[in-house]
Amino acid sequence: MKKTDDSAQLLLIAGFAVGVGIVVLTIMLNNVIYASNVASESSIDTSRYDISNIVQISREAYENAYQDATVNGSLATFNNTRFEENIDTYLYKASENYGISGLTMHMENNSLLPAYFTHSGLEDGKGNWKLVDGVNTTDSFAMAINTSILAEEANRLSIQAMDVSSSDLLWSIEMYNSSGNVNVTVEDDMTTIGTYQSTSGEIDIFNNTIDGSGVPTFKFSDSTSGHDYYMIVNNGNYTVGTYSISGNLTSGQAFTQTRYRVVNPTLTVSSSGMSLSRTLPIPLPGGST
Structure with a gap:
Protein backbone atom coordinates (compact mmCIF):
# COMPACT_ATOMS: atom_id res chain seq x y z
CA MET A 1 0.00 0.00 0.00
CA LYS A 2 2.87 2.32 0.83
CA LYS A 3 4.51 1.43 -2.43
CA THR A 4 1.38 2.45 -4.30
CA ASP A 5 1.20 5.74 -2.39
CA ASP A 6 4.85 6.52 -3.16
CA SER A 7 4.27 5.93 -6.89
CA ALA A 8 1.24 8.17 -6.91
CA GLN A 9 3.17 10.92 -5.15
CA LEU A 10 6.03 10.63 -7.63
CA LEU A 11 3.58 10.89 -10.54
CA LEU A 12 1.96 13.94 -8.97
CA ILE A 13 5.31 15.64 -8.43
CA ALA A 14 6.42 14.81 -11.98
CA GLY A 15 3.18 16.18 -13.42
CA PHE A 16 3.55 19.35 -11.39
CA ALA A 17 7.14 19.78 -12.58
CA VAL A 18 6.09 19.29 -16.20
CA GLY A 19 3.30 21.88 -15.76
CA VAL A 20 5.66 24.42 -14.26
CA GLY A 21 8.13 23.78 -17.06
CA ILE A 22 5.47 24.40 -19.70
CA VAL A 23 4.43 27.67 -18.01
CA VAL A 24 8.03 28.89 -17.81
CA LEU A 25 8.70 27.92 -21.42
CA THR A 26 5.53 29.72 -22.55
CA ILE A 27 6.48 32.89 -20.70
CA MET A 28 9.99 32.84 -22.14
CA LEU A 29 8.67 32.25 -25.65
CA ASN A 30 6.17 35.11 -25.29
CA ASN A 31 8.93 37.43 -24.11
CA VAL A 32 11.08 36.54 -27.10
CA ILE A 33 8.17 37.12 -29.51
CA TYR A 34 7.26 40.41 -27.80
CA ALA A 35 10.83 41.65 -27.92
CA SER A 36 11.08 40.71 -31.59
CA ASN A 37 7.82 42.50 -32.43
CA VAL A 38 8.85 45.62 -30.53
CA ALA A 39 12.15 45.74 -32.38
CA SER A 40 10.41 45.20 -35.71
CA GLU A 41 7.74 47.84 -35.04
CA SER A 42 10.39 50.27 -33.83
CA SER A 43 12.28 49.79 -37.08
CA ILE A 44 9.13 50.28 -39.16
CA ASP A 45 8.11 53.39 -37.20
CA THR A 46 11.60 54.85 -37.58
CA SER A 47 11.50 54.28 -41.34
CA ARG A 48 8.06 55.84 -41.59
CA TYR A 49 9.15 58.80 -39.54
CA ASP A 50 12.25 59.32 -41.67
CA ILE A 51 10.28 59.09 -44.91
CA SER A 52 7.57 61.44 -43.63
CA ASN A 53 10.25 63.89 -42.56
CA ILE A 54 11.99 63.70 -45.95
CA VAL A 55 8.70 64.36 -47.75
CA GLN A 56 8.00 67.42 -45.60
CA ILE A 57 11.44 68.99 -45.90
CA SER A 58 11.44 68.29 -49.66
CA ARG A 59 8.20 70.24 -50.05
CA GLU A 60 9.63 73.12 -48.05
CA ALA A 61 12.88 73.00 -50.03
CA TYR A 62 11.02 73.34 -53.35
CA GLU A 63 8.90 76.20 -52.01
CA ASN A 64 11.94 78.04 -50.66
CA ALA A 65 13.93 77.41 -53.85
CA TYR A 66 11.15 78.85 -55.98
CA GLN A 67 10.70 81.91 -53.79
CA ASP A 68 14.44 82.52 -53.81
CA ALA A 69 14.49 82.33 -57.61
CA THR A 70 11.91 85.12 -58.01
CA VAL A 71 11.81 88.80 -57.18
CA ASN A 72 8.66 89.69 -55.23
CA GLY A 73 7.03 86.51 -56.51
CA SER A 74 6.88 87.81 -60.08
CA LEU A 75 6.79 85.18 -62.83
CA ALA A 76 8.61 87.60 -65.11
CA THR A 77 11.64 87.61 -62.81
CA PHE A 78 11.86 83.85 -62.26
CA ASN A 79 15.44 82.52 -62.58
CA ASN A 80 15.24 78.83 -63.50
CA THR A 81 19.02 78.32 -63.19
CA ARG A 82 18.98 79.58 -59.62
CA PHE A 83 15.97 77.38 -58.87
CA GLU A 84 17.76 74.26 -60.15
CA GLU A 85 20.92 75.15 -58.24
CA ASN A 86 18.93 75.49 -55.01
CA ILE A 87 17.30 72.09 -55.52
CA ASP A 88 20.63 70.43 -56.35
CA THR A 89 22.17 71.89 -53.18
CA TYR A 90 19.26 70.64 -51.10
CA LEU A 91 19.46 67.12 -52.55
CA TYR A 92 23.20 66.94 -51.93
CA LYS A 93 22.91 68.08 -48.31
CA ALA A 94 19.84 65.92 -47.58
CA SER A 95 21.45 62.82 -49.09
CA GLU A 96 24.57 63.46 -47.05
CA ASN A 97 22.63 63.84 -43.79
CA TYR A 98 20.35 60.83 -44.25
CA GLY A 99 23.23 58.69 -45.47
CA ILE A 100 24.51 58.65 -41.88
CA SER A 101 21.38 56.70 -40.82
CA GLY A 102 21.67 54.26 -43.72
CA LEU A 103 19.13 55.89 -46.02
CA THR A 104 19.75 56.97 -49.59
CA MET A 105 17.44 59.38 -51.41
CA HIS A 106 17.06 60.38 -55.02
CA MET A 107 14.79 62.92 -56.71
CA GLU A 108 13.81 62.95 -60.40
CA ASN A 109 11.86 65.33 -62.63
CA ASN A 110 12.16 68.91 -61.44
CA SER A 111 10.25 70.34 -64.41
CA LEU A 112 7.96 73.24 -63.60
CA LEU A 113 4.41 72.85 -64.92
CA PRO A 114 1.50 75.28 -65.32
CA ALA A 115 -0.77 74.94 -62.29
CA TYR A 116 -4.40 73.87 -62.53
CA PHE A 117 -6.93 75.11 -60.00
CA THR A 118 -6.98 71.68 -58.33
CA HIS A 119 -5.92 70.84 -54.80
CA SER A 120 -2.57 69.41 -55.97
CA GLY A 121 -2.14 71.78 -58.91
CA LEU A 122 -2.12 68.84 -61.35
CA GLU A 123 -4.81 68.26 -63.97
CA ASP A 124 -5.83 64.94 -62.40
CA GLY A 125 -5.95 66.40 -58.88
CA LYS A 126 -9.08 66.97 -56.81
CA GLY A 127 -11.14 69.57 -58.67
CA ASN A 128 -13.59 70.36 -55.85
CA ASN A 264 5.76 66.79 -59.53
CA PRO A 265 9.09 65.12 -58.69
CA THR A 266 9.50 61.44 -57.84
CA LEU A 267 11.21 60.85 -54.51
CA THR A 268 12.94 57.49 -53.93
CA VAL A 269 14.14 56.54 -50.45
CA SER A 270 16.07 53.30 -49.92
CA SER A 271 17.75 51.40 -47.12
CA SER A 272 19.18 47.90 -46.78
CA GLY A 273 15.71 46.51 -46.10
CA MET A 274 13.29 48.63 -48.11
CA SER A 275 12.81 50.97 -51.03
CA LEU A 276 9.98 53.45 -51.51
CA SER A 277 9.13 55.74 -54.44
CA ARG A 278 6.56 58.48 -54.23
CA THR A 279 5.53 61.38 -56.45
CA LEU A 280 5.18 64.72 -54.68
CA PRO A 281 2.91 67.27 -56.37
CA ILE A 282 4.09 70.58 -54.88
CA PRO A 283 2.27 73.82 -55.76
CA LEU A 284 4.71 76.76 -55.95
CA PRO A 285 5.58 79.05 -54.40
CA GLY A 286 3.39 77.56 -51.71
CA GLY A 287 1.80 79.30 -48.78
CA SER A 288 0.82 78.98 -45.19
CA THR A 289 -2.37 78.82 -43.14
Whole structure:
Protein backbone atom coordinates (compact mmCIF):
# COMPACT_ATOMS: atom_id res chain seq x y z
CA MET A 1 0.00 0.00 0.00
CA LYS A 2 2.87 2.32 0.83
CA LYS A 3 4.51 1.43 -2.43
CA THR A 4 1.38 2.45 -4.30
CA ASP A 5 1.20 5.74 -2.39
CA ASP A 6 4.85 6.52 -3.16
CA SER A 7 4.27 5.93 -6.89
CA ALA A 8 1.24 8.17 -6.91
CA GLN A 9 3.17 10.92 -5.15
CA LEU A 10 6.03 10.63 -7.63
CA LEU A 11 3.58 10.89 -10.54
CA LEU A 12 1.96 13.94 -8.97
CA ILE A 13 5.31 15.64 -8.43
CA ALA A 14 6.42 14.81 -11.98
CA GLY A 15 3.18 16.18 -13.42
CA PHE A 16 3.55 19.35 -11.39
CA ALA A 17 7.14 19.78 -12.58
CA VAL A 18 6.09 19.29 -16.20
CA GLY A 19 3.30 21.88 -15.76
CA VAL A 20 5.66 24.42 -14.26
CA GLY A 21 8.13 23.78 -17.06
CA ILE A 22 5.47 24.40 -19.70
CA VAL A 23 4.43 27.67 -18.01
CA VAL A 24 8.03 28.89 -17.81
CA LEU A 25 8.70 27.92 -21.42
CA THR A 26 5.53 29.72 -22.55
CA ILE A 27 6.48 32.89 -20.70
CA MET A 28 9.99 32.84 -22.14
CA LEU A 29 8.67 32.25 -25.65
CA ASN A 30 6.17 35.11 -25.29
CA ASN A 31 8.93 37.43 -24.11
CA VAL A 32 11.08 36.54 -27.10
CA ILE A 33 8.17 37.12 -29.51
CA TYR A 34 7.26 40.41 -27.80
CA ALA A 35 10.83 41.65 -27.92
CA SER A 36 11.08 40.71 -31.59
CA ASN A 37 7.82 42.50 -32.43
CA VAL A 38 8.85 45.62 -30.53
CA ALA A 39 12.15 45.74 -32.38
CA SER A 40 10.41 45.20 -35.71
CA GLU A 41 7.74 47.84 -35.04
CA SER A 42 10.39 50.27 -33.83
CA SER A 43 12.28 49.79 -37.08
CA ILE A 44 9.13 50.28 -39.16
CA ASP A 45 8.11 53.39 -37.20
CA THR A 46 11.60 54.85 -37.58
CA SER A 47 11.50 54.28 -41.34
CA ARG A 48 8.06 55.84 -41.59
CA TYR A 49 9.15 58.80 -39.54
CA ASP A 50 12.25 59.32 -41.67
CA ILE A 51 10.28 59.09 -44.91
CA SER A 52 7.57 61.44 -43.63
CA ASN A 53 10.25 63.89 -42.56
CA ILE A 54 11.99 63.70 -45.95
CA VAL A 55 8.70 64.36 -47.75
CA GLN A 56 8.00 67.42 -45.60
CA ILE A 57 11.44 68.99 -45.90
CA SER A 58 11.44 68.29 -49.66
CA ARG A 59 8.20 70.24 -50.05
CA GLU A 60 9.63 73.12 -48.05
CA ALA A 61 12.88 73.00 -50.03
CA TYR A 62 11.02 73.34 -53.35
CA GLU A 63 8.90 76.20 -52.01
CA ASN A 64 11.94 78.04 -50.66
CA ALA A 65 13.93 77.41 -53.85
CA TYR A 66 11.15 78.85 -55.98
CA GLN A 67 10.70 81.91 -53.79
CA ASP A 68 14.44 82.52 -53.81
CA ALA A 69 14.49 82.33 -57.61
CA THR A 70 11.91 85.12 -58.01
CA VAL A 71 11.81 88.80 -57.18
CA ASN A 72 8.66 89.69 -55.23
CA GLY A 73 7.03 86.51 -56.51
CA SER A 74 6.88 87.81 -60.08
CA LEU A 75 6.79 85.18 -62.83
CA ALA A 76 8.61 87.60 -65.11
CA THR A 77 11.64 87.61 -62.81
CA PHE A 78 11.86 83.85 -62.26
CA ASN A 79 15.44 82.52 -62.58
CA ASN A 80 15.24 78.83 -63.50
CA THR A 81 19.02 78.32 -63.19
CA ARG A 82 18.98 79.58 -59.62
CA PHE A 83 15.97 77.38 -58.87
CA GLU A 84 17.76 74.26 -60.15
CA GLU A 85 20.92 75.15 -58.24
CA ASN A 86 18.93 75.49 -55.01
CA ILE A 87 17.30 72.09 -55.52
CA ASP A 88 20.63 70.43 -56.35
CA THR A 89 22.17 71.89 -53.18
CA TYR A 90 19.26 70.64 -51.10
CA LEU A 91 19.46 67.12 -52.55
CA TYR A 92 23.20 66.94 -51.93
CA LYS A 93 22.91 68.08 -48.31
CA ALA A 94 19.84 65.92 -47.58
CA SER A 95 21.45 62.82 -49.09
CA GLU A 96 24.57 63.46 -47.05
CA ASN A 97 22.63 63.84 -43.79
CA TYR A 98 20.35 60.83 -44.25
CA GLY A 99 23.23 58.69 -45.47
CA ILE A 100 24.51 58.65 -41.88
CA SER A 101 21.38 56.70 -40.82
CA GLY A 102 21.67 54.26 -43.72
CA LEU A 103 19.13 55.89 -46.02
CA THR A 104 19.75 56.97 -49.59
CA MET A 105 17.44 59.38 -51.41
CA HIS A 106 17.06 60.38 -55.02
CA MET A 107 14.79 62.92 -56.71
CA GLU A 108 13.81 62.95 -60.40
CA ASN A 109 11.86 65.33 -62.63
CA ASN A 110 12.16 68.91 -61.44
CA SER A 111 10.25 70.34 -64.41
CA LEU A 112 7.96 73.24 -63.60
CA LEU A 113 4.41 72.85 -64.92
CA PRO A 114 1.50 75.28 -65.32
CA ALA A 115 -0.77 74.94 -62.29
CA TYR A 116 -4.40 73.87 -62.53
CA PHE A 117 -6.93 75.11 -60.00
CA THR A 118 -6.98 71.68 -58.33
CA HIS A 119 -5.92 70.84 -54.80
CA SER A 120 -2.57 69.41 -55.97
CA GLY A 121 -2.14 71.78 -58.91
CA LEU A 122 -2.12 68.84 -61.35
CA GLU A 123 -4.81 68.26 -63.97
CA ASP A 124 -5.83 64.94 -62.40
CA GLY A 125 -5.95 66.40 -58.88
CA LYS A 126 -9.08 66.97 -56.81
CA GLY A 127 -11.14 69.57 -58.67
CA ASN A 128 -13.59 70.36 -55.85
CA TRP A 129 -11.73 71.33 -52.69
CA LYS A 130 -11.48 73.79 -49.81
CA LEU A 131 -9.11 76.65 -50.55
CA VAL A 132 -9.01 78.04 -47.00
CA ASP A 133 -11.09 77.55 -43.87
CA GLY A 134 -12.10 79.73 -40.93
CA VAL A 135 -11.44 83.13 -42.52
CA ASN A 136 -12.29 86.34 -40.70
CA THR A 137 -11.01 88.91 -43.20
CA THR A 138 -9.32 88.88 -46.60
CA ASP A 139 -6.95 91.69 -47.54
CA SER A 140 -5.80 90.49 -50.98
CA PHE A 141 -7.34 88.20 -53.57
CA ALA A 142 -6.20 88.08 -57.21
CA MET A 143 -6.06 85.58 -60.08
CA ALA A 144 -4.50 85.30 -63.52
CA ILE A 145 -6.42 82.88 -65.73
CA ASN A 146 -4.61 81.17 -68.61
CA THR A 147 -6.92 82.00 -71.52
CA SER A 148 -5.59 79.10 -73.62
CA ILE A 149 -6.46 76.44 -70.99
CA LEU A 150 -9.83 77.61 -69.76
CA ALA A 151 -13.04 75.73 -69.05
CA GLU A 152 -16.03 75.90 -71.34
CA GLU A 153 -19.28 77.08 -69.80
CA ALA A 154 -20.40 73.55 -68.84
CA ASN A 155 -17.29 73.09 -66.69
CA ARG A 156 -16.89 76.66 -65.48
CA LEU A 157 -14.44 77.38 -62.69
CA SER A 158 -16.18 78.51 -59.53
CA ILE A 159 -14.77 79.97 -56.31
CA GLN A 160 -17.23 80.50 -53.46
CA ALA A 161 -17.14 82.04 -50.01
CA MET A 162 -19.43 80.15 -47.62
CA ASP A 163 -20.57 81.02 -44.09
CA VAL A 164 -18.87 78.73 -41.55
CA SER A 165 -21.93 78.37 -39.30
CA SER A 166 -24.69 77.91 -41.86
CA SER A 167 -22.75 76.93 -45.04
CA ASP A 168 -24.84 79.55 -46.85
CA LEU A 169 -23.35 81.16 -49.94
CA LEU A 170 -21.98 84.64 -49.25
CA TRP A 171 -20.21 85.39 -52.53
CA SER A 172 -19.08 83.60 -55.69
CA ILE A 173 -17.17 84.14 -58.93
CA GLU A 174 -17.54 81.93 -62.01
CA MET A 175 -15.23 81.97 -65.04
CA TYR A 176 -15.33 80.21 -68.40
CA ASN A 177 -14.10 80.49 -71.98
CA SER A 178 -16.06 82.91 -74.11
CA SER A 179 -14.60 83.14 -77.64
CA GLY A 180 -11.05 83.15 -76.24
CA ASN A 181 -11.85 85.62 -73.49
CA VAL A 182 -12.69 84.98 -69.84
CA ASN A 183 -16.36 85.44 -69.06
CA VAL A 184 -16.70 86.46 -65.40
CA THR A 185 -19.92 86.32 -63.38
CA VAL A 186 -19.99 87.57 -59.77
CA GLU A 187 -22.86 86.90 -57.37
CA ASP A 188 -23.69 87.34 -53.70
CA ASP A 189 -26.27 85.40 -51.71
CA MET A 190 -29.15 87.22 -53.38
CA THR A 191 -28.30 88.65 -56.79
CA THR A 192 -25.87 88.82 -59.68
CA ILE A 193 -23.41 91.59 -58.88
CA GLY A 194 -22.02 91.85 -62.38
CA THR A 195 -20.97 90.07 -65.58
CA TYR A 196 -17.64 91.05 -67.14
CA GLN A 197 -15.14 89.92 -69.74
CA SER A 198 -11.36 89.73 -69.49
CA THR A 199 -8.99 89.47 -72.43
CA SER A 200 -5.80 88.86 -70.43
CA GLY A 201 -7.28 86.88 -67.55
CA GLU A 202 -5.93 89.32 -64.93
CA ILE A 203 -8.58 89.61 -62.22
CA ASP A 204 -7.93 91.44 -58.95
CA ILE A 205 -10.98 90.84 -56.79
CA PHE A 206 -9.88 92.80 -53.73
CA ASN A 207 -8.93 95.90 -55.75
CA ASN A 208 -11.90 95.61 -58.17
CA THR A 209 -9.91 95.49 -61.43
CA ILE A 210 -9.96 93.38 -64.59
CA ASP A 211 -7.05 93.61 -67.06
CA GLY A 212 -5.72 96.46 -64.94
CA SER A 213 -8.84 98.61 -65.32
CA GLY A 214 -11.44 99.29 -62.68
CA VAL A 215 -14.85 97.60 -62.63
CA PRO A 216 -17.83 98.92 -60.68
CA THR A 217 -17.21 96.46 -57.80
CA PHE A 218 -16.85 92.80 -56.97
CA LYS A 219 -18.36 93.45 -53.52
CA PHE A 220 -16.25 90.69 -51.96
CA SER A 221 -15.50 92.55 -48.73
CA ASP A 222 -19.08 93.81 -48.44
CA SER A 223 -20.53 90.32 -48.91
CA THR A 224 -18.24 88.62 -46.40
CA SER A 225 -18.03 91.37 -43.77
CA GLY A 226 -19.25 90.25 -40.35
CA HIS A 227 -19.02 86.55 -41.26
CA ASP A 228 -16.56 83.79 -40.55
CA TYR A 229 -16.26 81.95 -43.83
CA TYR A 230 -14.44 79.32 -45.82
CA MET A 231 -13.67 79.31 -49.53
CA ILE A 232 -14.11 76.40 -51.93
CA VAL A 233 -13.06 75.75 -55.52
CA ASN A 234 -15.23 73.79 -57.97
CA ASN A 235 -14.22 72.34 -61.37
CA GLY A 236 -10.55 73.16 -60.88
CA ASN A 237 -9.50 70.44 -63.35
CA TYR A 238 -10.49 72.47 -66.40
CA THR A 239 -8.64 75.74 -65.86
CA VAL A 240 -4.97 76.72 -65.53
CA GLY A 241 -3.85 79.88 -63.79
CA THR A 242 -2.32 81.51 -60.77
CA TYR A 243 -3.85 82.91 -57.63
CA SER A 244 -2.88 84.69 -54.43
CA ILE A 245 -4.99 85.26 -51.36
CA SER A 246 -4.15 86.51 -47.88
CA GLY A 247 -5.88 87.73 -44.76
CA ASN A 248 -6.62 86.67 -41.22
CA LEU A 249 -8.22 83.55 -39.79
CA THR A 250 -10.82 83.55 -37.02
CA SER A 251 -8.01 82.55 -34.64
CA GLY A 252 -6.27 85.85 -35.42
CA GLN A 253 -3.49 84.08 -37.32
CA ALA A 254 -2.49 85.61 -40.65
CA PHE A 255 -2.61 83.36 -43.71
CA THR A 256 -1.18 83.55 -47.21
CA GLN A 257 -1.64 81.22 -50.16
CA THR A 258 0.04 81.89 -53.49
CA ARG A 259 0.28 79.50 -56.40
CA TYR A 260 2.13 80.17 -59.65
CA ARG A 261 3.27 76.77 -60.89
CA VAL A 262 3.51 73.15 -59.77
CA VAL A 263 6.30 70.57 -59.77
CA ASN A 264 5.76 66.79 -59.53
CA PRO A 265 9.09 65.12 -58.69
CA THR A 266 9.50 61.44 -57.84
CA LEU A 267 11.21 60.85 -54.51
CA THR A 268 12.94 57.49 -53.93
CA VAL A 269 14.14 56.54 -50.45
CA SER A 270 16.07 53.30 -49.92
CA SER A 271 17.75 51.40 -47.12
CA SER A 272 19.18 47.90 -46.78
CA GLY A 273 15.71 46.51 -46.10
CA MET A 274 13.29 48.63 -48.11
CA SER A 275 12.81 50.97 -51.03
CA LEU A 276 9.98 53.45 -51.51
CA SER A 277 9.13 55.74 -54.44
CA ARG A 278 6.56 58.48 -54.23
CA THR A 279 5.53 61.38 -56.45
CA LEU A 280 5.18 64.72 -54.68
CA PRO A 281 2.91 67.27 -56.37
CA ILE A 282 4.09 70.58 -54.88
CA PRO A 283 2.27 73.82 -55.76
CA LEU A 284 4.71 76.76 -55.95
CA PRO A 285 5.58 79.05 -54.40
CA GLY A 286 3.39 77.56 -51.71
CA GLY A 287 1.80 79.30 -48.78
CA SER A 288 0.82 78.98 -45.19
CA THR A 289 -2.37 78.82 -43.14
